[in-house]
Amino acid sequence: MEVNSEADRKLAEKDEEMEQINKNSQRVMDSMLSMLNSVVRSRSNAVWIKKKIEGDMNGVKIEPKTRLLGPRNKLKDVHEQLRLGYGS
16 A cells, blocks of 8 residues: 555656646747747838838839939930031
8 A cells, every 4th residue: 555655646747747838838939839820020110121221222212313304305405406506
């Protein structure tokens, strides 16, 4: 009887240890999952920012060219008129 109760007590201790190990493992897994989700969100946000900046840069590259077309065309017209005016 004494041996039986001692074995039962040791089994109960081991069960408790295993339960604590399982709880700690679950906490670690939850923490790792949370960190992974955070990294995924950060990378997604970084990709979004990169695309936005690239789009903004494309707009900057195109915008000055289109702004200069009007004055360039006017300058060509003035040169043409001056050339025609002096040529006659």
